[in-house]
Amino acid sequence: MTDRPKKEATMKLAEYAEQAYKGEPLTNKLFARIPRRLSVWIETAALCEGVSSSVITRYALEKYASAKGYDPHHKL
Numbered sequence: 001m002t003d004r005p006k007k008e009a010t011m012k013l014a015e016y017a018e019q020a021y022k023g024e025p026l027t028n029k030l031f032a033r034i035p036r037r038l039s040v041w042i043e044t045a046a047l048c049e050g051v052s053s054s055v056i057t058r059y060a061l062e063k064y065a066s067a068k069g070y071d072p073h074h075k076l
Contacts, residue, residue, distance in 0.1 A: 017055045026054075 020026065034042075046053040062072060 013049050013051060013055070013059060016059050017051045020055065020058065 042053050042056050046056045049056070062070070066072070
């Protein structure tokens with residue numbers, strides 16, 4: 001057993017981070033209060049994956065929202 005992230009998951013996240021700059025501009029800010037334990041986990045995951053904590057948060061929120069019917073390519 002290892003704490004090292006699987007290469008497949010890392011590649012998905014790295015690809016997501018790269019695509020974020022090619023898609024819709026990141027112009028809106030959203031602030032949320034979260035428990036310290038979750039904040040530490042997000043920061044740690046970001047360091048392990050070599051991306052920012054914003055990428056981890058956006059990736060997780062998009063996965064959750066997509067499961068609830070969100071379409072990231074829908075025009076506003």
